Amino acid sequence: MTSPTSGLVELPRHPDYRPPEPFAGPGHPMRRLTRATAFGESWTRDDAARVTEVFDELAPSWSSDHVDPLKAAPLLDAIDRGGVPTDGRWIELGSGTGAGCRALDGRVDEHVSLDLSYRMLAHAPDHALRVQADSAQLPLADDTADVVLMINMILFPLEVDRILRPDGFVVWINTLGDQTPIHLPPADVAAALPGEWTGCTAEAGTGCWAVLRRAAAS
Numbered sequence: 001m002t003s004p005t006s007g008l009v010e011l012p013r014h015p016d017y018r019p020p021e022p023f024a025g026p027g028h029p030m031r032r033l034t035r036a037t038a039f040g041e042s043w044t045r046d047d048a049a050r051v052t053e054v055f056d057e058l059a060p061s062w063s064s065d066h067v068d069p070l071k072a073a074p075l076l077d078a079i080d081r082g083g084v085p086t087d088g089r090w091i092e093l094g095s096g097t098g099a100g101c102r103a104l105d106g107r108v109d110e111h112v113s114l115d116l117s118y119r120m121l122a123h124a125p126d127h128a129l130r131v132q133a134d135s136a137q138l139p140l141a142d143d144t145a146d147v148v149l150m151i152n153m154i155l156f157p158l159e160v161d162r163i164l165r166p167d168g169f170v171v172w173i174n175t176l177g178d179q180t181p182i183h184l185p186p187a188d189v190a191a192a193l194p195g196e197w198t199g200c201t202a203e204a205g206t207g208c209w210a211v212l213r214r215a216a217a218s
């Protein structure tokens with residue numbers, strides 16, 4: 001089914017899908033920050049400092065409390081059914097303690113993990129290629145990524161657009177669907193990114209995913 005508003009194709013739910021428990025509603029502060037940042041409000045040093053402090057504190061227990069399988073289910077479904085290539089360079093923004101890296105281990109050619117929080121990165125697997133950086137201003141060249149992956153991560157549309165190759169893919173995952181604190185519906189992700197985007201979306205695990213590509217110029 002194609003959503004009339006976004007042009008994204010909605011695929012059937014994965015058979016293992018189960019709805020998330022109520023967790024974070026629209027009033028959640030992270031939710032408000034995510035929407036404001038995606039739709040053009042400037043990301044300040046104070047925002048970066050506040051978010052760093054939150055995740056530095058959560059880092060030691062993040063992988064055990066925010067269990068990796070929740071992350072793997074939608075990510076692996078996005079690869080299976082979303083048509084994302086597994087060769088090329090995957091750049092993961094807001095990679096945290098490495099759930100994405102663990103799920104993708106042996107599945108993708110190259111994976112680079114970037115996060116604002118040094119402490120989150122410190123808990124990622126030893127083999128992960130890790131970079132501490134603010135996604136509002138990435139230390140990466142233009143057109144560097146074949147795939148930009150974000151799992152429960154704030155969207156920085158201009159930087160994602162800049163580092164992604166013209167024919168590259170964006171993979172967007174919210175592991176608790178609309179109960180994820182850092183949440184945007186897939187159609188809003190497509191709307192926030194510069195230009196026109198096409199792709200598909202589905203629900204898997206307790207979450208949802210979207211795979212987006214730039215629409216071909218007519």
Ligand SMILES: C[S@@+](CC[C@H](N)C(=O)[O-])C[C@H]1O[C@@H](n2cnc3c(N)ncnc32)[C@H](O)[C@@H]1O
Nearest residue numbers: 055094095096099115116117120134135151152
């Ligand atoms: C909700 S956690 C998700 C972590 C990981 N993706 C996962 O699913 O386990 C959000 C992560 O995004 C990082 N983050 C938030 N804002 C960021 C920014 N501006 N640049 C880079 N990382 C950021 C946080 O430090 C945190 O590790």
